[in-house]
Amino acid sequence: xxxxxxxxxxxxxxxxxxxxxxxxxxxxxxxxxxxxxxxxxxxxxxxxxxxxxxxxxxxxxxxxxxxxxxxxxxxxxxxxxxxxxxxxxxxxxxxxxxxxxxxxxxxxxxxxxxxxxxxxxxxxxxxxxxxxxxxxxxxxxxxxxxxxxxxxxxxxx
Numbered sequence: 001x002x003x004x005x006x007x008x009x010x011x012x013x014x015x016x017x018x019x020x021x022x023x024x025x026x027x028x029x030x031x032x033x034x035x036x037x038x039x040x041x042x043x044x045x046x047x048x049x050x051x052x053x054x055x056x057x058x059x060x061x062x063x064x065x066x067x068x069x070x071x072x073x074x075x076x077x078x079x080x081x082x083x084x085x086x087x088x089x090x091x092x093x094x095x096x097x098x099x100x101x102x103x104x105x106x107x108x109x110x111x112x113x114x115x116x117x118x119x120x121x122x123x124x125x126x127x128x129x130x131x132x133x134x135x136x137x138x139x140x141x142x143x144x145x146x147x148x149x150x151x152x153x154x155x156x157x
Contacts, residue, residue, distance in 0.1 A: 043151040046144055047097050047107065053141060054094040054114060061087025076124050089117060097148070111149040118142035 060068055061083050072083040093114040100107020121138035 051094045054090045058087045058090030115145040
């Protein structure tokens with residue numbers, strides 16, 4: 001069951017399948033998974049995916065990429081400092097997810113913070129007049145961080 005979910009995740013990013021359909025399937029599979037061990041591994045795999053994505057995204061923002069700077073200033077109407085702040089929060093969130101493998105409370109806090117950032121990203125894309133396709137990537141990340149948030153929340157000590 002877990003391998004089927006990973007395969008579908010791979011298909012979305014490689015073959016550009018529907019993001020919304022994938023998000024719904026992940027939530028449905030969470031409730032269909034019978035074994036606690038499978039959910040534990042699914043959560044860990046999602047954490048690794050989120051760590052990689054947020055490390056890369058944060059690094060691009062912190063590097064001062066000209067395209068990212070243009071988007072933040074001209075399209076979204078935000079400052080250069082705000083871009084650096086979001087990049088730093090994404091890196092810190094990814095580090096929190098790494099530490100979260102050993103400390104569940106840190107993973108819960110990190111995924112909650114990243115979910116807030118992604119909710120803001122979805123709002124920013126939609127309010128700036130961009131197409132729904134542009135807002136789907138942050139929406140999928142929002143759904144994945146929420147899955148990790150609620151999966152790890154039960155393990156908080």
